[in-house]
Amino acid sequence: MSELLKWWKRIKWIRRIIAIASIVTTVVSVYLWFSDITVYADVRKQEEVGITSELSDGSTAPSGSVQALLESCEKIAKYMHDHTYTYDSTASRTPDKYDGPGDGSCCAAYVCWCLHDANIIQGQEHYCNVHARHEDQNFTADHIPDDGVWKLLHEDPNWQKFVAKSVDELKPGDVQIYKTGTSHTNIYAGDGLYWDAGDSRSQSGAFVGETRTSSYVIGGDNGYTCSYRHISMRKSIGENLMDNRKNKLKKVLLFLIFFFSIIIVVISCYLLMNKNDKTNPINTYNDNNLIDTDNKIEENNINTNNTKSSDNSSIIQKADPGDPDPWGESIPVTEENLKLKDSTDSYSYFLTKQCLTSFYSSKQNAYNVLPNELKQYDISSFYGRIEDASFCIDDIYCANASLSKDIFVVYYRLEIGNGNYSNLCSIVKIDKKNLSFAIYPFEYLKLKNISTLNENDMIPIDIINLDYIDKTEYNHYRIDDISTTEVACIREVFERCRFDYDFDKNHLYSCLNEDYKNQKFENFDSFINYLNTSNILKGSVEKFQVEKMNGYTQYVVFGSYDNCYIVNYFNIMSYDLLLDNYTIYAQNYLNEYYSNFPNVQAKYCIDRVRKAINDKNYKFVYEKLDLVYKNSNFIDYNSFESYIKQIFYEKNSFELLNFKKLSSNIFEYTVRITDETGKSLSYRQLNMTVTLKNDADFVISITQ
Incomplete structure (x- = not known):
């Protein structure tokens, strides 16, 4: 289970x-x-045995069928005979009024009584005559009187009217109505006999309790005959049950x-939305949610912070024009307003980065974004600062000093030349009323003996004043240029990684996912060697896919040179990184893997081998070799590496031709190997046998 x-x-x-x-x-x-x-x-x-129901005398008989009606006819005829019923054309009866003895009835009352007793019709009144004495010598089959048995049967949709030309066309249970100067009705019993009441014999004495031939001619010239047949009585019990079944069906x-x-x-709808999706796991990554980073459509803003952060709304707040004090100038600043809070939201990050970028773009800009009280200092001489220097923000703390003032303490690493960097801290003051900013650089803070400012520390207002900042062409920040979309954040993560690649590889190494780091690299030196021999973190970010996880967001990012990265994103400054998507499965990859049949899962495993070989990560393939195959063919890892280099190209493309299922979890694929770079037009054909294991693991053997 x-x-x-x-x-x-x-x-x-x-x-x-x-x-x-x-x-x-x-x-x-x-x-x-x-x-x-x-x-x-x-x-x-x-x-x-029939379907039985209780009759008026307490006995049981089949109900709702021809047999039920005929038995009722016989029973009631006997009852009328035994109780000396006589003919009475004026009698009007209900089911509880056939009391006898010596009572009166007529043909119509008898027919209604039988139909009611057989549960074919419901209701109380039994008609005393055929058509309530409507004498019309010229009536036809389409002329139905307003009362009597004719009305009873004609208005019931369960009765089918027809004109029988001979007795052969009748079936037992059919109700006959005649017009021959004197109206009459009876019930056909079969074999030319009828259950009948009201002829000359009954009028002169008691009713006859048996079937007899009719004195009325069917289809004759001296009278008109109209017949009625009940729908349910036209079918057998089995046919009725089958009708019920058909309705249910x-x-x-x-x-x-x-x-x-x-x-x-x-x-x-699903296929329409994903009609351009590729599902071949070989040479492509199978996912339905790729986002193109060149797409101009704005994606959802990232807001996956799991640590304390400042409120974005305080940064982009707009004044109420109807408020006499829209920016709260009359509200005194409290200690709580000056207390720093950890700020990890992407808006704060991109806002402070925009301000610092302006500061470091040129000496002229740096001077013009300083507060007035700092312009007496020659801070540009400190550390021989470089124009357009790269920097990477590591931590941000924010104090919402007032409705119009936000103070940010920003820690960052700044390029200082020759591949080196320096850890610095600056303060960025934001004036939301004027959309302007001012920078208190590290050099000034050092002069004021401010070494660190962290969470819950107070902003030193004796050094950092809360005056408004006059907006100029240099210190104006642009809200429209601040994008917090997923595309912007993923691009920024890779800009940060490239900064680490260029200036701080130790920090890049520390950003690697721990499980990935332990599986991929023996030590920091092997990591450096991998960076030096690959195209990792080179080129651009092209597409990515998203998977929401518990407490973070996982991005599988596709870049130049067929590179693929996995980013476990906590916030814009906190994430861990995997430099490929084969050493450890991404969650989207796992979802795809487990949703496929075993033979397709084997294809995914072969694709992992292809990626590892193209990545020159022969160790990964060596550790996945079937143990018997490994011991039989290779002395050690070096001999395996030589073998792989002989049979594979620099960059390989795999085409799976066919496969054999050797067991429920073992599949042998014939694989055509071609040179992905196009330098060689030849191809090689290998057999790869994959044994699937638990937790998406596998072992493989590769033979020519």
């Missing part, structure tokens, strides 16, 4: 829909199968049609 739940969590939502649809279809099919067996069993049973089919229509619509 735990493995089933594990599998269910891993498969994608569209496959879950298909799985649910399959389960529903199976359940409905089984239900119909058992229903079918039950129906036919009921049919056989009912055909043998129609409802089930309508449900299934609706259910699968919804599924088709959902899948169609």
Whole structure:
């Protein structure tokens, strides 16, 4: 059960829909199968014993069928005969008024009584005559009187009217209505006999309690005959049960049609939105949510901070024009306003970076963004500062001094030449009223003996004043240039990594994911060697995909030179990095892997081998070798490395031609290897046997 739940969590939502649809279809099919067996069993049973219901005398007889009606006709005829009923054309009866003895009735009352007793019609009144004495010698089949048995049957949709030309066209249970100067009705019993009441014999004495031939001619010239047949009596018990089953089946089919229509619509929308998706795991990364970094459409702002941060709304707040004191100038500044708080939101980061970039762009800019009280100092001489120097922000603390003033303490590393950097701290004062800023550089803070300012420290207002800042062409910050989209943040992460690559490789090494670092590199020297022999962190960021995790966001980023990175993003200044997507699976990759069949999972494993070989990470492939294969073919790692270099190109493209399933978790693929660089037009063909293991692991053997 735990493995089933594990599998269910891993498969994608569209496959879950298909799985649910399959389960529903199976359940409905089984239900119909058992229903079918039950129906036919009921049919056989009912055909043998009938469906019984209690009659007026307490006995039981089949109900709702021809047999039920004929038995009622016989029972009631006997009852009327035994109780010496006589003919009475004025009698009007309800089911509880056939009391006898010596009571009166007529043909119409008798027919209604029989139909009611057989549970074919419902209601209280039994008509005393055929058509309530409407005498119309010229009526036709389309002319139905307003009352009597004609009205009773004609207005009931369960009765079918027809004109029988001979007795052969009648069936037992048919109700006959005649017009031959005197109206009459009876019930056909079969074999030319009728259950009848109201002829000359009954008028002169008691009713006859048996079937007899009719004195009324069917289809003759001396009278008109109209016949009625009840729909349910035209069918056998089995046919009625099968009708019920058909109605049930129609409802089930309508449900299934609706259910699968919804599924088709959902899948169609899914495919339409992802029609350009590539699903081949070889040479491509399979994902449905790639975001192009050149796309001009604004993505969602990143707000995945998991540490304390300042409120963005305080930075971009606008004054209320209807407020006489919109910027709170009359509100006194409290100690709480001056207390620094850790600020990790992307808006604070890009705002302070914009201000510092302006400061370091030129000496003229640096001078013009200083507060007036600092312009007496020659701070540009400190550390021989370089114009357009690169820097990387590491920490930011913010104090929301007032509605219009924010004070940022920014720690950063600044390029100072010759591949070196210096750790500095500056204060950035933001005037939201004028959209202007001022920089208190590290050199000034050092002169004032301010070495560090951290969380919960107070802003020294004796050194950092809270006056408004007059806006000039140099100190104006541009809100429209501050983008906190996912694209902007991912690009910034890689700018930070490139700064580390150029000036602080130790810091870059510390940013690596710990599990990845331990698997990929033996030590810092092997990491440096890897950077020097690869195109890692070179070129641009092109596309990325997103997976929301518990407490952070995981980005799989595709860049130049076929590079692929995984960024576990906590905030703009806190993340860990994986420099490839094969050493450790990204979550999106795992989702894709587990949602596929084993033979496709083996293809993913082969693709990991391709990426490792192209990355010159032969150690990864060596550790994945089948133990028997490894011991039989290679003395040590060096012999394996020589073998790989002989049979593979500098950059390889794999084409999987066919495969054999050797067991439930072992697959042998025939792989065509070509030179991805195009320098060689030849190809090589190898056999790769993959054994799938738990936790998306595998072992492999490679033979020519």
